[in-house]
Amino acid sequence: MAATSYRVQPGDTLSGIAVRAGVTVAQLRAANPALRDANSVQAGRVLNLPGRVLPATRYRVKEGENLTVIAQRAGLTLTQLVRANPKYAGGKPVWAGAVIQIPARTVAARTGTAATVRPAAIRVNSSAPAPSSSSGRWLWPVAGYHSISSDYGSRVLDGVREMHYGVDIVAPTGTLVRAARSGRVLESRPDFDRGWGWTVVLEHPDGWITRYAHLSANLAKQGELVTRGQPIGRVGNTGRSTGPHLHYGTYLRWNPRDPLSLY
Numbered sequence: 001m002a003a004t005s006y007r008v009q010p011g012d013t014l015s016g017i018a019v020r021a022g023v024t025v026a027q028l029r030a031a032n033p034a035l036r037d038a039n040s041v042q043a044g045r046v047l048n049l050p051g052r053v054l055p056a057t058r059y060r061v062k063e064g065e066n067l068t069v070i071a072q073r074a075g076l077t078l079t080q081l082v083r084a085n086p087k088y089a090g091g092k093p094v095w096a097g098a099v100i101q102i103p104a105r106t107v108a109a110r111t112g113t114a115a116t117v118r119p120a121a122i123r124v125n126s127s128a129p130a131p132s133s134s135s136g137r138w139l140w141p142v143a144g145y146h147s148i149s150s151d152y153g154s155r156v157l158d159g160v161r162e163m164h165y166g167v168d169i170v171a172p173t174g175t176l177v178r179a180a181r182s183g184r185v186l187e188s189r190p191d192f193d194r195g196w197g198w199t200v201v202l203e204h205p206d207g208w209i210t211r212y213a214h215l216s217a218n219l220a221k222q223g224e225l226v227t228r229g230q231p232i233g234r235v236g237n238t239g240r241s242t243g244p245h246l247h248y249g250t251y252l253r254w255n256p257r258d259p260l261s262l263y
């Protein structure tokens with residue numbers, strides 16, 4: 001598994017290719033029977049680069065990281081990483097300082113010339129969330145509705161001054177709410193204690209978190225991976241809410257940020 005092809009560049013040597021691919025010359029020969037007796041290799045020839053087996057290890061989670069990021073970097077799917085760390089099944093978030101198990105895995109050989117290493121070649125797991133060029137951009141969660149009934153910041157509600165960590169977007173009950181970015185569902189549940197009503201919370205691969213609240217329906221399950229634009233709920237009026245709207249909150253490592261600053 002995890003074989004990659006590589007076109008030999010002028011000046012390449014077998015040992016140089018092997019080193020860059022993270023394999024031994026013997027492994028390189030084994031994957032390319034035509035090289036068995038060769039000591040040099042011609043430019044333009046296409047070689048199979050065997051996968052590299054990486055041993056199991058432990059990893060201490062750093063500030064702002066989450067399981068999605070760590071899995072991608074390790075060449076694992078999120079499912080594989082969670083299977084090795086069952087206490088994080090079901091969408092439980094991981095915090096900085098936690099030690100997680102990275103299981104042994106086979107990853108594709110690195111390809112590229114001495115000057116360039118193409119990161120795309122490292123990807124092996126098609127089921128891992130794809131880091132597409134659009135994944136970093138923020139999608140407005142309710143298409144066509146841009147009227148804000150309550151801005152981010154200090155406000156007075158029911159005679160009490162409070163901080164409003166998000167924006168209230170006016171939209172009819174039932175309007176589809178879409179994931180602003182790809183990520184993992186941290187919460188999908190009723191949270192009437194804190195006034196959110198039915199709410200969905202997503203974590204994104206770089207430490208951002210988004211909350212969608214007062215929903216009439218939740219369309220994503222806790223622990224599920226969602227892609228940017230995927231419907232995750234419907235606008236409603238549940239919880240502490242005075243009319244149909246979407247409360248949309250954005251946080252960087254749980255520090256609130258004004259969603260409108262991201263668009």
Ligand SMILES: [Zn+2]
Pocket residue numbers: 150164166167168246247248
């Ligand atoms: Zn709100």
